[in-house]
Amino acid sequence: MELFWYILIALFMAIFFVLDGYDFGVGIIHLFFAKEERDKVVVAKAAGLFWDSNEVWLVAAGGMLFMAFPVLYASAFSGFYLPLIMVLWLIIFRAIGLEFRNLLPYKMWHSLWDVSFGVSSLLLALFFGIALGNIARGVNLGNVVDGVATQESIYFFLPLWTNDFSPFHSSPGVIDWFTIIIGLISVLTLAIHGAAWIIHKTNASINEKLKTVITRLNIALVILTFFSLFVWQLIVPNSLDNFFSTPLLMVFPLIYFAALFGLFAHKKMKDVHRFYLTSLVIIGGITSTLASMFPVIMPSTNDVCESLTIYNASAANEGLSVAFVWGIIGVVLAIIYFIAQKRFRSGKIDDMDYGH
Amino acid sequence: MEDMLFYDRLQFAFTITFHYIFPQLTMGLSLIIVYFKWKFLRNQIDKYNDAAKFLMKIFAINFTIGVVTGIPMEFQFGTNWAKFSELTGGIIGQTLAMEGLFSFFLESSFLVLFIFGEKLMSQKMHLFVAFLVFLGSWASGYLILATNAWMQHPVGYEILENGRYVLNNFGALFSNPWLLPAFLHNQFASLTTSAFVVASIGAFYILYGKYVDYGKMFLKTGVIFGLIASVILIFPTGDWNAKNVAKYQPAAFAAMEGIFETETAGSEIVLIGQPNMLEKKLDNKIAVPNVLSFLTYQDWNAEIAGMDKFKPDELPDNIPLLYYSYHIMAGLGTIFIGIMGLAAFFLYRKKLFTFKPLLWVIMFLVPFPYIANLLGWYVAELGRQPYLVYGLLRTADGISPTVSSGNTLFTLMGFMALYFLLGMLFLLLVGRVINHGPEDVQH
Ligand code: HDD
Ligand code: HEM
Ligand code: HEM
Numbered sequence: 001m002e003l004f005w006y007i008l009i010a011l012f013m014a015i016f017f018v019l020d021g022y023d024f025g026v027g028i029i030h031l032f033f034a035k036e037e038r039d040k041v042v043v044a045k046a047a048g049l050f051w052d053s054n055e056v057w058l059v060a061a062g063g064m065l066f067m068a069f070p071v072l073y074a075s076a077f078s079g080f081y082l083p084l085i086m087v088l089w090l091i092i093f094r095a096i097g098l099e100f101r102n103l104l105p106y107k108m109w110h111s112l113w114d115v116s117f118g119v120s121s122l123l124l125a126l127f128f129g130i131a132l133g134n135i136a137r138g139v140n141l142g143n144v145v146d147g148v149a150t151q152e153s154i155y156f157f158l159p160l161w162t163n164d165f166s167p168f169h170s171s172p173g174v175i176d177w178f179t180i181i182i183g184l185i186s187v188l189t190l191a192i193h194g195a196a197w198i199i200h201k202t203n204a205s206i207n208e209k210l211k212t213v214i215t216r217l218n219i220a221l222v223i224l225t226f227f228s229l230f231v232w233q234l235i236v237p238n239s240l241d242n243f244f245s246t247p248l249l250m251v252f253p254l255i256y257f258a259a260l261f262g263l264f265a266h267k268k269m270k271d272v273h274r275f276y277l278t279s280l281v282i283i284g285g286i287t288s289t290l291a292s293m294f295p296v297i298m299p300s301t302n303d304v305c306e307s308l309t310i311y312n313a314s315a316a317n318e319g320l321s322v323a324f325v326w327g328i329i330g331v332v333l334a335i336i337y338f339i340a341q342k343r344f345r346s347g348k349i350d351d352m353d354y355g356h
Numbered sequence: 357m358e359d360m361l362f363y364d365r366l367q368f369a370f371t372i373t374f375h376y377i378f379p380q381l382t383m384g385l386s387l388i389i390v391y392f393k394w395k396f397l398r399n400q401i402d403k404y405n406d407a408a409k410f411l412m413k414i415f416a417i418n419f420t421i422g423v424v425t426g427i428p429m430e431f432q433f434g435t436n437w438a439k440f441s442e443l444t445g446g447i448i449g450q451t452l453a454m455e456g457l458f459s460f461f462l463e464s465s466f467l468v469l470f471i472f473g474e475k476l477m478s479q480k481m482h483l484f485v486a487f488l489v490f491l492g493s494w495a496s497g498y499l500i501l502a503t504n505a506w507m508q509h510p511v512g513y514e515i516l517e518n519g520r521y522v523l524n525n526f527g528a529l530f531s532n533p534w535l536l537p538a539f540l541h542n543q544f545a546s547l548t549t550s551a552f553v554v555a556s557i558g559a560f561y562i563l564y565g566k567y568v569d570y571g572k573m574f575l576k577t578g579v580i581f582g583l584i585a586s587v588i589l590i591f592p593t594g595d596w597n598a599k600n601v602a603k604y605q606p607a608a609f610a611a612m613e614g615i616f617e618t619e620t621a622g623s624e625i626v627l628i629g630q631p632n633m634l635e636k637k638l639d640n641k642i643a644v645p646n647v648l649s650f651l652t653y654q655d656w657n658a659e660i661a662g663m664d665k666f667k668p669d670e671l672p673d674n675i676p677l678l679y680y681s682y683h684i685m686a687g688l689g690t691i692f693i694g695i696m697g698l699a700a701f702f703l704y705r706k707k708l709f710t711f712k713p714l715l716w717v718i719m720f721l722v723p724f725p726y727i728a729n730l731l732g733w734y735v736a737e738l739g740r741q742p743y744l745v746y747g748l749l750r751t752a753d754g755i756s757p758t759v760s761s762g763n764t765l766f767t768l769m770g771f772m773a774l775y776f777l778l779g780m781l782f783l784l785l786v787g788r789v790i791n792h793g794p795e796d797v798q799h
Binding site: 050052053055056058059060061062063064066067068069070071073074075076077078079081082084085088089091092095096099100103104143151152154155156157315316318319322323326327330331333334337338340341 | 417419420423424425426427428430431433434435436438439441442443444445446447449450452453454455456457458460461462464465466467468469516520522523524526756757758759763766767770774778781785788
């Protein structure tokens with residue numbers, strides 16, 4: 001049962017990052033590359049139409065996490081208090097930037113919300129990466145000081161950063177240079193993803209240029225990926241064990257690397273295929289990280305308090321089993337809605353009526 | 357420790373108060389939109405379709421803010437109420453997760469289809485889509501109330517040795533005797549808000565002399581819906597809720613009714629009076645003898661426990677606010693029936709559209725259903741104190757152990773600043789939609 005919920009939540013998170021991920025990416029591209037008014041409108045539209053129905057995947061994943069792994073929910077949400085609340089603020093900024101940009105016809109109004117949309121997308125992509133980095137690196141569960149836990153073993157509170165920004169000691173901060181690297185990887189990945197989406201969905205004048213941008217960003221992404229893997233090995237020496245013991249799990253990194261390198265040939269591809277590839281990079285990246293940690297979901301950096309796993313952080317089995325029944329129904333319905341919308345998601349959107 | 361609790365509560369109260377300004381309009385308005393769309397299918401007069409699409413524009417802006425302020429609510433269970441989440445997540449997580457999976461998907465998917473898809477589908481289909489948006493928003497209200505009902509009156513649980521709650525009866529969450537009355541009362545309260553908003557827009561158009569035909573339509577619909585909803589609010593649903601509180605939370609009942617001392621020969625109902633917490637009595641009281649006993653137990657002489665029967669640490673901790681909230685909510689409910697009844701009477705006599713004083717009153721009535729709605733929730737939430745899960749888990753034991761009060765104060769101020777901005781934007785944008793009028797939706 002735990003496993004079922006773990007996989008379902010991971011799936012929802014992955015879908016969220018694929019769907020809403022391109023919104024973040026579009027925001028980043030928008031900030032740096034959209035200069036002409038027409039492009040700005042079209043590019044913002046590429047994200048604006050669906051951000052809400054994309055964001056529900058996050059809301060649903062959050063709800064299911066709460067239900068299935070309440071201990072993790074309590075531990076992680078209170079432990080990452082400040083960064084999480086800032087993520088909330090950014091989500092608010094981004095949403096209103098998108099929704100309200102085209103409601104008033106003034107230039108100043110547009111530039112204000114364009115920047116708000118772009119900057120908050122960029123920061124969100126960075127924060128989500130940093131979050132993933134923290135989960136990969138681990139936290140000081142129980143706030144252990146000198147070998148003694150000062151909190152219950154499932155709670156912690158991280159400072160935003162420590163003096164040396166080092167990921168190597170046992171009480172690291174939220175931001176250290178390892179998590180920053182993961183943050184940058186996330187920004188690059190989502191920017192590429194967003195660019196692929198813009199090319200696929202619009203006839204913006206910057207599309208040709210974006211193709212070159214994708215290739216360049218991808219080179220940087222490859223370099224950072226290898227570097228981060230190397231560092232991760234140093235921080236968590238056994239991070240590859242799962243792949244040796246269960247070789248089947250190797251499919252996830254294989255997907256990731258195949259898609260990542262496949263992207264170098266993207267100029268010859270159909271626009272949709274490029275978008276599929278970038279989606280696979282995201283899915284492969286998230287699943288590989290989770291697969292290598294399994295069954296741990298919040299590693300402990302000290303030896304006093306044990307890591308949270310899907311078994312010791314989950315709700316009782318009775319609850320998980322009833323939820324299994326409605327969970328399946330809910331997922332089927334969600335898929336039906338998604339298909340019902342699909343007609344509206346296809347085709348270029350330049351001339352689609354924005355409605356407002 | 358003390359001020360950790362205080363700031364956590366303050367932040368929750370502030371953010372939920374702001375959040376709830378928006379869903380109450382969403383839930384009621386979606387029903388009124390379905391009604392206009394249905395009218396259009398029946399009589400094929402374009403005005404009704406314009407009205408539906410016009411209201412959907414307001415709905416969409418309102419919905420956006422509802423969504424972005426709702427996500428912080430869900431997060432806060434983890435960030436500020438971690439201990440509560442850890443212990444009860446296995447139960448309240450059920451209904452909250454169902455809300456995410458069932459209602460939010462439904463509502464947001466079909467809202468997009470309604471707004472962008474009219475040309476791509478038949479009108480019947482478009483009505484159906486509007487209906488699904490309505491269904492989604494009501495389902496979300498239902499599941500949130502199921503969550504809240506469990507906190508007010510916990511059922512179907514078992515407590516483990518480590519203090520964690522385990523669900524042992526899923527059905528009980530939905531057959532909870534607290535749920536149905538609260539849900540109905542809450543939904544009709546939302547409908548009241550929305551009907552008053554629609555009526556007020558109508559009155560504005562008539563008084564302003566713009567879009568007068570639409571104005572009459574809005575006013576008429578708003579008054580009829582508003583009257584029906586506010587009657588149902590008092591009877592049967594308000595009454596039913598009050599009986600539930602008396603039965604399951606007697607301490608809260610005594611506090612909200614302002615009964616300091618138990619009267620063995622039947623309790624009076626207090627209409628006006630100010631709680632004096634030092635002398636434990638009501639100042640300047642105006643009360644009608646024995647009525648409360650009758651309303652609660654259909655017996656003029658039934659005994660109702662006063663606050664003297666409870667230990668101080670079993671009583672709500674903010675009795676004056678609880679008492680005022682309750683009396684203002686009920687008072688406003690009575691006034692609403694009066695005004696809407698009068699308006700309906702003039703409507704029937706075909707004089708409403710020219711009777712300016714009443715139009716002005718209706719136009720400026722808008723804030724009051726919002727106030728009544730929020731105060732109603734204050735009654736529910738303050739009455740639940742000092743417990744988070746009634747009778748079982750104290751509020752003080754539910755907060756995050758590691759989040760210091762300074763952090764919460766900082767984020768609270770951040771939320772205040774951001775929500776202030778959101779509120780301004782909301783008013784600006786909705787004002788603009790209203791100013792452009794319903795004819796604007798045609799192109
Ligand atoms: C327009 C809004 C509105 C109006 C006019 C009223 N109510 Fe109300 N009331 C609500 C809006 C509301 C609410 C916000 O919707 C609440 C909060 C929780 C709930 O389910 O509904 C509520 C809760 C609520 C409760 C439950 C408190 C608790 O849970 O502890 C009672 C006993 C009443 N109401 C009683 C009344 C009575 C007797 C009214 C009229 C005479 C009345 N309400 C008018
Ligand atoms: C059904 C959904 C709701 C749930 C699950 C819920 C839950 C909570 C929780 C966890 C707290 C913090 C602990 C406490 O002080 O009691 C709280 C407090 C509070 N809530 Fe709710 N709430 C809900 C709806 C609402 C609504 C709609 C409002 C009002 C608009 C509201 C108003 C308040 C207030 C004012 C407090 C602070 C109480 C105090 O100061 O002690 N709640 N609620
Ligand atoms: C503490 C309690 C609450 C939490 C955790 C909460 C959570 C949320 C969340 C996460 C959303 C955004 C959903 C989306 O992405 O579409 C939302 C919107 C919504 N909420 Fe709340 N909410 C609370 C209180 C309430 C209450 C008391 C009601 C009504 C009874 C309510 C009704 C709605 C509705 C109808 C929406 C849809 C959006 C809108 O209408 O503005 N919520 N809520």
